[in-house]
Amino acid sequence: MTDLTEDEKKQDELYREEGRLLFAGEATFMKGAVAIDGLPPIETVEIAFAGRSNVGKSSLVNALTGRKTLAKVSNTPGRTQELNFFRIGTRLTMVDMPGYGFAEAPEAKVRAWTRLVLDYLRGRTNLGRVYVLIDSRHGVKNTDTPVLDLLDKTAVSYQVVLTKWDQVKKGDRETRLDEVRAALARRPAAYPEIIVTSSKEGEGLADLKAAIVRLIAERA
Structure with a gap:
């Protein structure tokens, strides 16, 4: 990240x-x-x-809001089978989208989820950004590529959030970040800054909250 000017630092503190x-x-x-x-x-x-x-979407929603059960968390992959909407104050709506890449889900159900998500991305005019959660232990996988392609194709702004950062060894972190940056380098709709988070430890949550507030301000 580039060094911030004094004015940029003050603005960042305000967003936080x-x-x-x-x-x-x-x-x-x-x-x-x-x-x-x-x-x-x-x-x-x-x-x-x-x-x-199982990338940790529901856990992140709960960690951001400081509530343990706002979003349902399950060890069973594919439990979120709908678009779940959450109102945050009077300025923001958060959406927990169905997880993808779960091979054991019935094909018909996967097609239905895919159609719902595609229709949502194409037609939701107030959608400011999609935060694509990537398990930091594994980085960008083949199952992520079709979703990134879809977001690029529909010109929906998205930003990668690495989850479970506390489970990556400190010596491996910069390598993992470089790998993810390389995977996103030529993607037109990808926001360049990557946010690292740990729902368990709270790491990066303030960064994500500040990024969301900045987005709200930009769309005002």
């Missing part, structure tokens, strides 16, 4: 404080949608979390 306050406030589950006609009304800036099954 705004992010802390936003996610410390009210957070509620709105609804789960299994079809495009079941989506809630467009009212706020929306962000979505995408990722392979």
